[in-house]
Amino acid sequence: MVARVPRRLTRRGQRRREELVDFAARTFASKGYDATSIADIVEGLGVGKGVFYWYFESKEELFRQILVDAHRDLRRAQRFATGEEIDPIRRIEVGIRASVRWLDENRHLFALLEIARTKERFAPLVREGEERSVADALPHVIAGMEVEMIRRADPLVVAHAILGLTDHMARFLVLEGGKPAEEAADDIVSLCFEGIVTPATASRRLPRPR
Amino acid sequence: MVARVPRRLTRRGQRRREELVDFAARTFASKGYDATSIADIVEGLGVGKGVFYWYFESKEELFRQILVDAHRDLRRAQRFATGEEIDPIRRIEVGIRASVRWLDENRHLFALLEIARTKERFAPLVREGEERSVADALPHVIAGMEVEMIRRADPLVVAHAILGLTDHMARFLVLEGGKPAEEAADDIVSLCFEGIVTPATASRRLPRPR
Amino acid sequence: MVARVPRRLTRRGQRRREELVDFAARTFASKGYDATSIADIVEGLGVGKGVFYWYFESKEELFRQILVDAHRDLRRAQRFATGEEIDPIRRIEVGIRASVRWLDENRHLFALLEIARTKERFAPLVREGEERSVADALPHVIAGMEVEMIRRADPLVVAHAILGLTDHMARFLVLEGGKPAEEAADDIVSLCFEGIVTPATASRRLPRPR
């Protein structure tokens, strides 16, 4: 009921806690949030039920924790990758590549985000994380427009498109299609920067049909 | 549990059944699959619990039913729209527009698909529907490549990219952003066909970084 | 979570509900509120756990229900008894006698009230019931003072004293001491109306000691 003081943990306690977080994340990812019971988690680790509640206030809190950690980790990966680039297009590109690599290496967390997105209780958290990623990319998009490298349009829309396409194609190519992350990233970068039509076609845009 | 013969229904029975399907769909969409109980559904309609099990074998069967219907409906909308076009690019474009319109008009079903995608039990169904939509689009993409209107690449990848971008941007622009469907469709079509970089940049692709 | 519509019950349902209320009341009275589990109640009646929640929203709601019913019943008994009396002293007397009789006949409810009084959640309910009983007696006390039959003092204090003494002595004499209700009532009436000192002593009150 009352917000609890975060426990002071011994080294042993910290290890336990991490064990719980990791195992729970994988279980949530494979069975879904509702279908995963606390019993599943503690039995999977061979510990008593009380252990769970020694480390977490509730199932919900743990899930939230996992989400926040995942987002922080993804963002860290993106930032680390883009750290040294100057060229705005290049920055975006390495961002995409870092994302695909992370999604490949943390498939279960990727799945978790999808799950969370569909739960009213967790959706805001996911959206918030997404907005932060978009916000990270936004300056590069704007910079790209200023130097006429990126077509002038609503930069927010463009940034979102990049993220959405990366997400969707990473799932399709890497997770479902089994393509190596590096190659999938090539495809995604291509799609983003070259578009899907030939230059000749791109310039002869027709009036809105219907 | 023996597989049950689908009931032959009177006209009144059919109306009842539709009522159940529609109300359930909306409830599933707003509360989620697990959080929606059979009681929620029957109480919401002011009928007894027996009614539900008269028309459906289980909660799962109902949900499956809803999903299949939704996909059939979406596909019908897409097909109807593209019916008269010849130009492959144009066919794709009207397909996108039809999709966005449908997602706008059937927001709850859109939400439902997202939910289903994250449940192991229903994911194959959604994926199957998606594959069918991709398959519908594929010939147009291939045709576009043959007449050099679409850049030569794996047509499956291209088709998937179009669908993924449409989905993602429709959610962001229409559902979350409140943009009118028609304008959102303009944006999406633009993104698909013009890409996000200026023509000058598009041609000077750099080597893969890192 | 949401306040539930009271169920429409069939005759069979009503009987079940009463069975539950009665059995629960007796169990609560003998084991206490916390020590009585829902399992105790349903197992005692040989029914499934769901039955309980078909009729009641929660353990707390049931307990509250029982308390309110008990108070209503007690008050009804008191009112019925005093109905025809005119003399204010006499009205009070028959009220006392009716209370003792009720407490004797509903020992388990008596115990329940004591239990409820000590639970923060239920105490207001009990206090409220008590206040109502006091309010019922108050006019008689005031009338008695006006005709110089009752010593002039704060009538609220006097009314409370009568109730408190009745309660306490009924428990001591009837429940713990096994005295017949009628005789216990005699004692209580005596104590109330004759006080405990001889008339000679009563008039020579000394100054406050210390």
Added chain:
Amino acid sequence: MVARVPRRLTRRGQRRREELVDFAARTFASKGYDATSIADIVEGLGVGKGVFYWYFESKEELFRQILVDAHRDLRRAQRFATGEEIDPIRRIEVGIRASVRWLDENRHLFALLEIARTKERFAPLVREGEERSVADALPHVIAGMEVEMIRRADPLVVAHAILGLTDHMARFLVLEGGKPAEEAADDIVSLCFEGIVTPATASRRLPRPR
């Protein structure tokens, strides 16, 4: 579980123990016995759980301890007050005053007694304490009867009536009504010794109604 030898405590240990008893008493009084967990107590004092079980065998033992201590303390207060009086009526009066004062100054213990009275496990303890208080008062009541100061009646009944009235009115006037203890004691003494009817009425007792 073997009965444990009471620990021999260092001075520091004794202080710790008292701290626990006092804090626990206040917590039990405000939240109730069942609702108070060992965790509440040790966390409230900022110590580990082991501490509790170092000083007490169980939650129940601690509660029992508190009850016994409370009774001893109350009785000591009563005895101290009546110590010098000779007049039996006066002895009773100072006893009442001492009780009210103690209840006022130890509100949480008062509440505790009420709680304990409703728990089968602890009720005998409370009853025992009460009987002891009654036994303390009994000789004064008998003496009062012998010198014709107190109406001849069952002295046990009279003694119980005094205690019951004191308890009930102290709660109503002091705890719930906020009246100063001294004034409340005046009221209670009045009620006890003067009764509630006028002398004229007291003598014309009517036959038992009904």
Added chain:
DNA sequence: AATGAATGAGCATTCATTCAT
């Protein structure tokens, strides 16, 4: 076709108590 009633396994959570350090 439909209703109210019933079932019982399953779930998240609590907590007195014990244990290793």
Added chain:
DNA sequence: TATGAATGAATGCTCATTCAT
């Protein structure tokens, strides 16, 4: 003496499904 960690039975409550009428 004291701590953090662990145990596991018990609890209130939910819910898909079945049944009698």
